[in-house]
Amino acid sequence: MRSCCLICQQSWRQEADWLNVFYARPIPLCTICTSQLKPLDNKGCRVCGHPGVDFCSDCRQRSGSSEFTQRSLYPYNPFVKDVLTAFKYRGDAKLAEVFSRELYLLAVSNFQKWDLAACIPLTKERLRVRGFNQAELLAEHFTPAPLLERTSPPSKQSKSSAAGRRLNTEHIFSCSDSKQIKGKRILLIDDIYTTGATLHAASEALIQDGASSVKGVTAARALLKNS
Numbered sequence: 001m002r003s004c005c006l007i008c009q010q011s012w013r014q015e016a017d018w019l020n021v022f023y024a025r026p027i028p029l030c031t032i033c034t035s036q037l038k039p040l041d042n043k044g045c046r047v048c049g050h051p052g053v054d055f056c057s058d059c060r061q062r063s064g065s066s067e068f069t070q071r072s073l074y075p076y077n078p079f080v081k082d083v084l085t086a087f088k089y090r091g092d093a094k095l096a097e098v099f100s101r102e103l104y105l106l107a108v109s110n111f112q113k114w115d116l117a118a119c120i121p122l123t124k125e126r127l128r129v130r131g132f133n134q135a136e137l138l139a140e141h142f143t144p145a146p147l148l149e150r151t152s153p154p155s156k157q158s159k160s161s162a163a164g165r166r167l168n169t170e171h172i173f174s175c176s177d178s179k180q181i182k183g184k185r186i187l188l189i190d191d192i193y194t195t196g197a198t199l200h201a202a203s204e205a206l207i208q209d210g211a212s213s214v215k216g217v218t219a220a221r222a223l224l225k226n227s
């Protein structure tokens, strides 16, 4: 049968193999695009899964701040960057399917169980401009709850002050309902892990409000030059 690739839009002949038999709805990706999506093995850093190291430099610097651990599907290479950019900025929500099921399987295989799942929220301003939260589309298989709220970006004045920069207020989160999260194991979902500052800040907000543990999964992650 002929299929149209979700990423490159090329039409190609999809062989009827065992994958198509077992998956009721196979993700339509051509063999070229599939070959560019090489999953991370996530056997590296004990906190963030960065490949090739036991404890990466970013996580060492942050050591002791929380017990948060996270895993990612793919390295944030130029191909994955293009796909996520199309998904995020051109509003091509259909592309979420490239990641959503694999992201759920990644969470199950690394963290087995959680009580509540939550997406990293956008600021109100960014949500207004973009019209959707990309993390919510990626979390299709998780049934996420709105556990977190994000403050607005800092004003120009606070951004320019040393204190404002130190606080990095773009990463301040608060919990919408601390009763709901008390004693619960929370799983966070986001699109990209770069320095980890966003996910760690969200995790700390949840732990401070009584969550028993916080884990995270992202579709892609940046790799450090010197880890």
Ligand SMILES: [Zn+2]
Binding pocket: 005, 006, 007, 008, 009, 010, 029, 030, 031, 032, 033, 034
């Ligand atoms: Zn393709």
Ligand SMILES: [Zn+2]
Binding pocket: 045, 046, 047, 048, 049, 050, 055, 056, 057, 058, 059, 060
């Ligand atoms: Zn790490």
